[in-house]
Amino acid sequence: MHEYPVTEQIIKIASEKAKENNAIKVCHIALVVGEHSGFIGESIQMYFDIISRGTICEGAILEIENIKAKWKCPLCDITYMRQPYSFACPKCGQDGLPTNIGKEFYIKSIEVEVP
């Protein structure tokens, strides 16, 4: 449910960007969503279709790039994607630590149509 306000925010940012550029519509929004960002891309997509109705963002393509989280092994100093039900390093078996990879949440680009 907490995707609702964040989706409103995305639409607000894109709409402001469109106004700044005297655009007639927003065509494309690229969003980066990490696995550990706390947000679910599919939910944002769903809310986007609902909230954007009647706004300058209506009909825009929302492209969501999902980033898989990565762990880091404290012994080998390597980063890796974990296997299901395991945090173990693929090289030595030690449990890894979470990294910042996978916590991303940002708008990568906004494309608008200018008459």
Ligand SMILES: [Zn+2]
């Ligand atoms: Zn290791």
